[in-house]
Amino acid sequence: MSSNPSGGIKPKHQRLVLIIVALVALVGAGLLAAYALSNQASYFYVPADLVKAPPEQGRAIRLGGMVEKGSLKTRSDGITIDFIVGDGKARVPVRYTGITPDLFVEASGVVAEGRMEGQTFVADNLLAKHDENYVPRQMGDMTPEQAKQVVAETQ
Amino acid sequence: MIAEIGLAVLWMAAALAVLQLFAGFSALRPGGKALAGVVRPLAVMQGVLVAISFLALIDLFLETDLSVKLVAANSHSMKPFIFKLAGTWGNHEGSMLLWITIMAVSGGVVALVEKRLREDTLIATLAGQAFVSLGFYAFLLLSSNPFERLPEPAPEGQGLNPLLQDIGLAFHPPTLYVGYVGLSVAFSFAIGALITRDVGPAFARAMRPWVLGAWIFLTVGITAGSYWAYYTLGWGGWWFWDPVENASLMPWLAATALLHSCSVLASRNALRAWTVMLGVIAFSMSMVGTFLVRSGILTSVHAFAVDPERGSFILALLAIYIGGALALFGIRASTVTEGERFSLFSREASLVFNNVMLCGILGIVLLGTLYPLMTEAFGAKVSVGPPYFNPVSAIFAIPMMLMMGVGPLLRWRKDKPSRITATVAIPALVVALVLLAVVLMFPSIRILPMLGIAVGAGLAVGSWLPLKGRNLRRTPFAVWGMVVAHCGLGVALLGAASESAFSTERLAAMNVGDTQSVGPIALKLEKIEPVAGPNWTAIEATVTASYKGGTPVTLHPQARTFTSPPGERTESALHTRWNGQLYAVLGNEGDDGRWQMRFWWKPFVPLLWLGGLLVAFGGLLALIGRVAQDVKRVRVNDKIAFRKTQQDMLK
Numbered sequence: 120m121s122s123n124p125s126g127g128i129k130p131k132h133q134r135l136v137l138i139i140v141a142l143v144a145l146v147g148a149g150l151l152a153a154y155a156l157s158n159q160a161s162y163f164y165v166p167a168d169l170v171k172a173p174p175e176q177g178r179a180i181r182l183g184g185m186v187e188k189g190s191l192k193t194r195s196d197g198i199t200i201d202f203i204v205g206d207g208k209a210r211v212p213v214r215y216t217g218i219t220p221d222l223f224v225e226a227s228g229v230v231a232e233g234r235m236e237g238q239t240f241v242a243d244n245l246l247a248k249h250d251e252n253y254v255p256r257q258m259g260d261m262t263p264e265q266a267k268q269v270v271a272e273t274q
Numbered sequence: 275m276i277a278e279i280g281l282a283v284l285w286m287a288a289a290l291a292v293l294q295l296f297a298g299f300s301a302l303r304p305g306g307k308a309l310a311g312v313v314r315p316l317a318v319m320q321g322v323l324v325a326i327s328f329l330a331l332i333d334l335f336l337e338t339d340l341s342v343k344l345v346a347a348n349s350h351s352m353k354p355f356i357f358k359l360a361g362t363w364g365n366h367e368g369s370m371l372l373w374i375t376i377m378a379v380s381g382g383v384v385a386l387v388e389k390r391l392r393e394d395t396l397i398a399t400l401a402g403q404a405f406v407s408l409g410f411y412a413f414l415l416l417s418s419n420p421f422e423r424l425p426e427p428a429p430e431g432q433g434l435n436p437l438l439q440d441i442g443l444a445f446h447p448p449t450l451y452v453g454y455v456g457l458s459v460a461f462s463f464a465i466g467a468l469i470t471r472d473v474g475p476a477f478a479r480a481m482r483p484w485v486l487g488a489w490i491f492l493t494v495g496i497t498a499g500s501y502w503a504y505y506t507l508g509w510g511g512w513w514f515w516d517p518v519e520n521a522s523l524m525p526w527l528a529a530t531a532l533l534h535s536c537s538v539l540a541s542r543n544a545l546r547a548w549t550v551m552l553g554v555i556a557f558s559m560s561m562v563g564t565f566l567v568r569s570g571i572l573t574s575v576h577a578f579a580v581d582p583e584r585g586s587f588i589l590a591l592l593a594i595y596i597g598g599a600l601a602l603f604g605i606r607a608s609t610v611t612e613g614e615r616f617s618l619f620s621r622e623a624s625l626v627f628n629n630v631m632l633c634g635i636l637g638i639v640l641l642g643t644l645y646p647l648m649t650e651a652f653g654a655k656v657s658v659g660p661p662y663f664n665p666v667s668a669i670f671a672i673p674m675m676l677m678m679g680v681g682p683l684l685r686w687r688k689d690k691p692s693r694i695t696a697t698v699a700i701p702a703l704v705v706a707l708v709l710l711a712v713v714l715m716f717p718s719i720r721i722l723p724m725l726g727i728a729v730g731a732g733l734a735v736g737s738w739l740p741l742k743g744r745n746l747r748r749t750p751f752a753v754w755g756m757v758v759a760h761c762g763l764g765v766a767l768l769g770a771a772s773e774s775a776f777s778t779e780r781l782a783a784m785n786v787g788d789t790q791s792v793g794p795i796a797l798k799l800e801k802i803e804p805v806a807g808p809n810w811t812a813i814e815a816t817v818t819a820s821y822k823g824g825t826p827v828t829l830h831p832q833a834r835t836f837t838s839p840p841g842e843r844t845e846s847a848l849h850t851r852w853n854g855q856l857y858a859v860l861g862n863e864g865d866d867g868r869w870q871m872r873f874w875w876k877p878f879v880p881l882l883w884l885g886g887l888l889v890a891f892g893g894l895l896a897l898i899g900r901v902a903q904d905v906k907r908v909r910v911n912d913k914i915a916f917r918k919t920q921q922d923m924l925k
Contacts, residue, residue, distance in 0.1 A: 131612060133612070133615050133616075134547075134612050137626065140630060144630040144631070144633070144634050145630075145634065145637055147634070148633075148634040148637040148670065149637060149641065151638070152637065152638045152641040152642065153641070155662050155666045156641065156642065156658060156662060159661045159662035160646075160649070160656040160657070160658050160662065161656060161657050161658070162654060162656050163655035163657070179659070179661060181657060196783060197782070197783020197864050197868045197870065198781045198783050198861075216781060217781060218508070218781075218844075218859060218861030218862065218870050218872055219861070221833075221844075222842075
């Protein structure tokens with residue numbers, strides 16, 4: 120090379136600069152991610168935890184439990200439903216507007232994604248127990264007792 | 275008999291892979307030249323044998339041979355032909371066989387056609403390829419034999435999960451697999467070049483078509499998968515930042531970075547160690563993706579065939595290959611000599627910038643995807659969704675897309691800012707004007723869609739500027755490819771931002787004869803009636819929709835019930851106009867006899883997938899250009915060699 124395009128920088132230094140730039144960017148991304156994750160991750164609750172240590176209002180969380188028998192009611196608009204999710208220790212009222220999954224029925228397991236508004240859990244999305252082979256994995260997170268109940272109720 | 279042939283041939287292929295590895299190894303040692311000649315034929319034979327084995331499995335599925343365990347568990351004699359075919363790879367064992375088939379066949383193709391690379395580097399590459407495939411052979415033959423027979427043939431097959439009985443999904447996983455495995459070839463090239471200390475332009479040129487090909491398949495796969503999720507799940511969304519989606523996005527991000535650094539290495543002989551490192555990372559991301567999908571370790575709306583034990587096997591392979599490759603890189607990196615220099619204001623520097631941004635996004639997606647696993651170790655169950663991924667990745671994606679408007683205009687090595695200021699002003703003006711217009715006309719939309727619309731429009735326009743001052747007829751295909759792909763990304767971003775900013779939704783319980791509206795569209799529920807298909811029955815709604823009082827069109831959303839195996843699926847109905855898409859879903863019948871209906875009007879959402887296809891098409895143009903160039907170069911070299919021998923003979 121007759122001309123030196125980088126103003127006197129030796130190849131070795133250029134490589135060093137590249138490595139430093141890449142490291143700074145990656146570490147920056149990592150720190151940013153860690154900070155955002157600690158604020159934005161949505162936690163999984165069962166009704167007992169939710170009642171014991173309520174999360175802050177409006178924060179995205181998930182709630183898993185059993186849809187209580189006889190609690191499911193449809194409002195007059197035909198698309199908003201109210202039901203109660205329980206785990207044998209506590210009960211949480213849930214409101215959901217939308218089309219329910221095919222296997223969403225009373226006395227069966229459900230995982231709801233949403234947030235607390237007042238004492239009510241407002242769900243954006245419901246994941247129901249599908250069939251024997253395709254269980255939402257959160258169902259696996261229930262205590263053996265709850266799982267036994269789910270099996271007993273659905274058989 | 276077919277099953278036994280398939281299994282025997284598969285074992286033979288595995289044996290050949292062992293031979294290929296050892297022959298390659300000894301050929302690289304001093305005095306081992308005798309074995310150098312057998313490595314290429316071995317790779318070709320291995321590819322042929324595995325292909326035969328895969329064809330045997332396809333045949334078993336097409337004939338629905340119920341004495342084979344895999345067929346009985348995943349197929350059904352009444353299934354339509356196309357789903358019998360797709361059933362071959364719609365399960366764990368079959369998809370692993372597909373994986374190894376693609377891997378071995380591409381190894382064979384490398385052995386057949388690659389002539390530019392130094393012979394010892396090629397042998398090292400093929401040995402690396404054999405080493406990688408051996409792990410998968412072990413996996414397939416020892417723990418998930420696809421040809422296993424049942425002691426008693428089953429009376430009838432169990433069928434295929436109804437969600438998977440979809441024409442798009444039948445071809446979606448193999449598309450992604452080709453992409454994943456194509457990156458394994460890039461990985462092997464990187465290993466080969468590291469072993470023989472031959473990291474240079476020839477290596478980059480040999481690797482480039484494979485990276486491009488893999489990248490095209492990944493692009494198509496991701497685009498198709500996103501469209502599948504959009505219309506099958508019935509949730510109106512097109513990207514959920516679900517682990518399985520991230521599993522396909524991460525290799526794509528790494529492959530995109532690799533593709534660009536590979537270009538720098540091929541044409542400018544710079545970024546040597548960086549390119550090798552990206553080659554290792556790209557395939558690692560494919561393996562991480564496969565691990566996440568197959569192990570079921572993370573909750574996903576897309577995951578079906580999951581098994582934790584298989585997950586640990588893939589994890590072990592991941593540790594061996596990636597750990598080994600990184601160790602090799604650590605030992606050899608210092609022997610990779612520095613490449614050519616470039617100034618801070620040059621095309622190389624802009625490509626480095628975007629490479630770093632892509633790696634930043636990759637890191638963010640990877641951390642977000644694995645975070646639930648990390649917290650679970652501490653007893654807290656969390657999930658991470660769009661509120662994390664969208665803004666945090668945008669911090670890196672937006673500067674990257676702005677740079678995409680500048681980088682292609684720059685000269686290699688060194689450039690002057692004054693030369694391009696006038697040209698860059700055009701996309702900059704577009705971004706500013708669109709941003710101003712959006713802020714004034716729709717002040718209520720959120721900041722990310724706003725920026726997305728402005729940057730997307732700027733990129734869609736600015737991507738064409740590298741053609742300025744060129745003779746369009748003589749512009750190489752590769753340049754056209756870049757222009758089209760960059761434009762496609764801008765178009766896709768416009769579609770995504772518009773969907774997020776302007777979508778309107780209507781949820782209602784309707785009686786037959788009721789009317790509703792969503793956005794500019796008037797809707798009427800005409801009737802609800804049962805219909806039947808080959809292996810399903812359904813309730814079908816007939817809805818008429820009229821855009822601003824125009825001629826009505828008819829939509830038929832369905833709720834399907836499948837018989838083999840039993841299951842349900844909503845079949846949404848779409849109506850596409852030039853300026854958006856109407857999306858209709860039929861829900862359940864309420865106690866009062868009204869039907870739940872859900873409608874969306876999504877302005878310009880088809881641009882999203884159109885953009886994705888443009889990106890892939892751009893990649894295809896570049897691939898055609900590169901391959902044609904290579905073929906031409908080989909011909910010219912042959913001619914020169916031929917003339918030389920003639921002249922020698924004359925002397």
